[in-house]
Amino acid sequence: MSEKSFQDLAHDDDRLVEKRISGEGVYDGIFLKMKRDTVSLPDGQHALREYLEHPGAVAILAVLDDGRILLERQYRYPISQAVIEIPAGKLNVGEDPLLCAQRELQEETGYTAKRWSKIRRIHPVISYSTEFIDIYLAEGLIPGPARLDEEEFLDVFAAPLEELLEWVESGKITDVKTIISTYWLERRRCASSNS
Incomplete structure (x- = not known):
């Protein structure tokens, strides 16, 4: 053959x-x-x-001016643990993914962003779900008040890329959208420093 x-x-x-x-x-x-x-x-x-x-979702790789990445820590019931992940949220029916990303970033973290660009679409569980996640890069962040949903409880913090990479490699971060975004940002920074 x-x-x-x-x-x-x-x-x-x-x-x-x-x-x-x-x-x-x-x-x-x-x-x-x-x-x-x-x-x-x-x-x-x-x-x-x-x-x-699944209606689809968005995730936001929000990078502060000092290079740190905005993260959330929240309890995920299906796996019975608090996890570290980038901000994200599900799409409403007919909602534009970029508008959803902008809304979710502000609601969950309080931040708005001056610059937005789409990184890519991923299908996190292709074997049994129609779910897709559109990942966006948000830069030029401006702080403001968060407006969490009634049933939403989370901590917001920032960490440098080096720490995220360490958490991914050690298994402290297992969330697929966060892992993909972390490696994408590392590759982008390596390409920038080599040019």
Whole structure:
């Protein structure tokens, strides 16, 4: 068997596609919906696929003028622990992701930003969820009062990139959006110092 390049394989997605035959809603929650579909596999066999329908979210890599990164520490019920992560929040139906990022940064940390740029979109749990997270870089930060939601409790603090890298490497930070953002910022700073 000869090895194919990615370009060869990318033009042949039809041999991988699973086609939906039927489906049902299993659970309809506040913002998550559980679905169960019967699909036809590429070889003609049938299989069940269960997945969560998620409205999408944003995350904000907010960098202070001194280079430190704004972080939050909050309790995440599904894993029963307080975690360190960058500010983030879910999209409302039809909401523009950049406007959501601006709203979430201000609500959770009190900061607004003069400059915004999109870093990338990630799919954190592709095996069982439609969730995507658009990550934004926020710079030129201006402090102000936070306006947390009624059911939201968190600590806001700032740390240098070197500390974030250490926390990622040691496993103190396990949140995927924060890990990706930390490595992205390190790569960006390395590229800037080499030019």
